[in-house]
Amino acid sequence: MAKKEEKHHIMTFTFEEEATSYQVFSELKKYHANGQVDFEQIAVIKRSEKRSFFL
Numbered sequence: 001m002a003k004k005e006e007k008h009h010i011m012t013f014t015f016e017e018e019a020t021s022y023q024v025f026s027e028l029k030k031y032h033a034n035g036q037v038d039f040e041q042i043a044v045i046k047r048s049e050k051r052s053f054f055l
Contacts, residue, residue: 022044
């Protein structure tokens, strides 16, 4: 039997307000818990004023 090919996708969102990022993060977690969306990992990544990224 042939092994099923796995597909991986990356989605990014950009928000002006940091609070909006965390609100969307929370909503996505609720949808996942209810079986409405499926994902393996989710993260909020911030950009500092010096333009570097951190989790």
